[in-house]
Amino acid sequence: MSLRPSRRGIVPPFIAMDVLRAANERQAGGAEIIHLEVGQPGSSAPEPVLEAARRALLSEPIGYTDALGIAPLRRAIAGHYQARYGVAVDPSEVVVTTGSSAAFLLAFLAAFEAGDRVGLAIPGYPAYRNILSALGIEPVLIAVGENAHYQPTAELLADLGRLDGLIVASPANPTGTMISADEFGRLTAWCRNRGIRLISDEIYHGITYETAAATARAFDRDAVIVNSFSKYYSMTGWRLGWMLVPPDLARSVECLAQNFYISPPALSQSAAIPVFGCRGELDGHVARYRANRDLLIRTLGAAGLTRFAPAEGAFYLYVDISSLTRDSEHFCRRLLTKTGVALTPGLDFDPINGGGWIRFSFAGSTESIAEAARRLGDWLPRAHQ
Numbered sequence: 001m002s003l004r005p006s007r008r009g010i011v012p013p014f015i016a017m018d019v020l021r022a023a024n025e026r027q028a029g030g031a032e033i034i035h036l037e038v039g040q041p042g043s044s045a046p047e048p049v050l051e052a053a054r055r056a057l058l059s060e061p062i063g064y065t066d067a068l069g070i071a072p073l074r075r076a077i078a079g080h081y082q083a084r085y086g087v088a089v090d091p092s093e094v095v096v097t098t099g100s101s102a103a104f105l106l107a108f109l110a111a112f113e114a115g116d117r118v119g120l121a122i123p124g125y126p127a128y129r130n131i132l133s134a135l136g137i138e139p140v141l142i143a144v145g146e147n148a149h150y151q152p153t154a155e156l157l158a159d160l161g162r163l164d165g166l167i168v169a170s171p172a173n174p175t176g177t178m179i180s181a182d183e184f185g186r187l188t189a190w191c192r193n194r195g196i197r198l199i200s201d202e203i204y205h206g207i208t209y210e211t212a213a214a215t216a217r218a219f220d221r222d223a224v225i226v227n228s229f230s231k232y233y234s235m236t237g238w239r240l241g242w243m244l245v246p247p248d249l250a251r252s253v254e255c256l257a258q259n260f261y262i263s264p265p266a267l268s269q270s271a272a273i274p275v276f277g278c279r280g281e282l283d284g285h286v287a288r289y290r291a292n293r294d295l296l297i298r299t300l301g302a303a304g305l306t307r308f309a310p311a312e313g314a315f316y317l318y319v320d321i322s323s324l325t326r327d328s329e330h331f332c333r334r335l336l337t338k339t340g341v342a343l344t345p346g347l348d349f350d351p352i353n354g355g356g357w358i359r360f361s362f363a364g365s366t367e368s369i370a371e372a373a374r375r376l377g378d379w380l381p382r383a384h385q
Contacts, residue, residue: 011130015348016359019332023342034372035364037342039173039315041234042364043285045271046278049235053271060270065263068254069096069242073269077242080276084205085215093244095253096264100203100228100241104131105260107224107243110252111197112137116164121152123309123318123349123357125173125201143352150175150309153183154190166191169201170213171313174349174359178312181214188219198223203241206232206282208313209290222246229268231314232282233275238268289315292362292369299373303380315363318346322356324383332358334383339375 019037027033044050056062068074074094081089097103104127112118114136120128121144129139140160144150152168168187170179179187191198200216200223216223225244229235245253257263275282293311300306300319307320325331328345336342346357362369 008134008136011134012126012351014126014130015329016344019336019342019344022333023336026336026340031340033336033340033342034368034375035342036361036369036372037344039231039361040236040363041231041285041315042368043234045233045235045238046275046281048274048278049233049271052274053267056267056270060266062266065266065269067258067261067263069094069264070266070269073273076273076276081215081217081244083276085218087215087218089217089244093246093250095243095245095257096269097241097243097257098261098264099230099239100201100226101127102257102261102264103226103228103241103243104128104199104201106253106256107199107226107249108132108135108137109256110245110249111199111224112165117160117162118165118167119152119157119160119163120167121150121169121172122352123150123174123346123354124167125169126348128167128201141352150177151179151183152187154186157190163194163196165197165199167199167201168216169204171204171208172201173204173314174316174318174344174346175309176311176314176316176318177309178208178211178213180211181218184214184216185219188216188223192220192222200225202226203228204231204314207286207289207315209286209293210312213313217244222248224249229272229275232286233272233278234282234285235268235272235275238271239265240268240272288366289362292364292366293317295366295369296360296362296373299370299377303373303377305380315361317360317362318349319358319360320356321358324380326355328355328358331383335376335379339379341372341375 023033074091077094078089078091081087117138117140119140119142122141132139142152205213217225228241309318311317329347332343332345344359346354
């Protein structure tokens with residue numbers, strides 16, 4: 001009898017990571033690559049974080065911690081909600097996780113049964129639907145575009161039939177669009193009145209350009225909030241995130257975390273405690289992202305690419321290339337080969353219409369963004385050759 005793999009593991013790839021691997025292979029072969037494919041800040045963690053890590057290495061055992069995270073970090077996260085949003089959070093509601101990726105897995109397992117239906121926007125972060133599918137939960141794709149500001153609305157949700165959950169992201173990946181406070185209030189009320197569990201991805205909070213992001217916690221204590229130290233805090237490789245968990249899910253999340261992860265990385269937890277006091281430096285990164293965004297929009301416009309999702313937050317520009325191709329995956333492969341610029345095809349984020357879109361990550365240096373735009377502008381007139 002032959003062995004066979006589990007159907008749960010047969011999910012689509014995270015194409016951005018496939019692009020990263022291909023770009024790294026070319027780079028190892030001597031090619032000069034500009035990485036605009038992954039959502040990773042070009043800056044390292046702030047110096048107080050690095051210093052806290054050095055102290056911890058010298059003075060702490062770096063062993064297991066409580067599965068929910070160390071108490072000083074949970075207190076710091078709770079204090080962050082009061083300071084930034086004016087929202088009271090008890091440290092007991094905070095769960096520290098191994099990146100936001102672990103938080104999504106814990107949330108989906110604790111909140112939903114196999115066969116449940118969970119709504120999510122497309123274009124949107126592909127791991128939502130892929131993790132849900134691996135768990136036997138049905139992702140219900142909500143096609144959003146300019147008419148809905150690339151975000152789910154109560155009107156769109158009303159046409160989907162039964163839903164058990166809804167995932168929202170503001171700012172969103174890949175579009176950078178945001179949900180206003182008024183619309184957040186409408187969405188949370190709509191879900192609450194229908195017994196729909198809301199999961200709010202807030203990992204790009206802090207990276208906004210016109211209006212500060214609203215937290216779903218301000219409108220609904222039963223929502224699951226997911227955040228991360230990776231984006232605004234420039235700690236991607238430290239693999240640390242957090243959740244705010246409502247009381248009815250708290251013990252389930254704790255038991256799942258104990259069995260899946262034992263605990264989040266101890267060194268990363270100790271290092272992260274001072275990061276909430278580094279806003280001056282971190283807001284400086286956001287100013288650079290804004291400059292990069294504006295530069296990219298100008299240079300792409302000069303090259304004939306003038307339709308984008310409005311990048312109100314995060315560090316992505318989602319660009320319509322349908323006048324050039326409906327095969328964004330092939331387009332990105334050719335672009336990497338011909339120019340050394342690594343981008344993510346829109347098919348990663350939208351399996352229906354993403355063939356006509358690409359995503360730029362503008363989280364790197366302004367110089368790299370300018371050079372990437374120059375290379376793209378030089379190549380585009382020859383793209384059909």
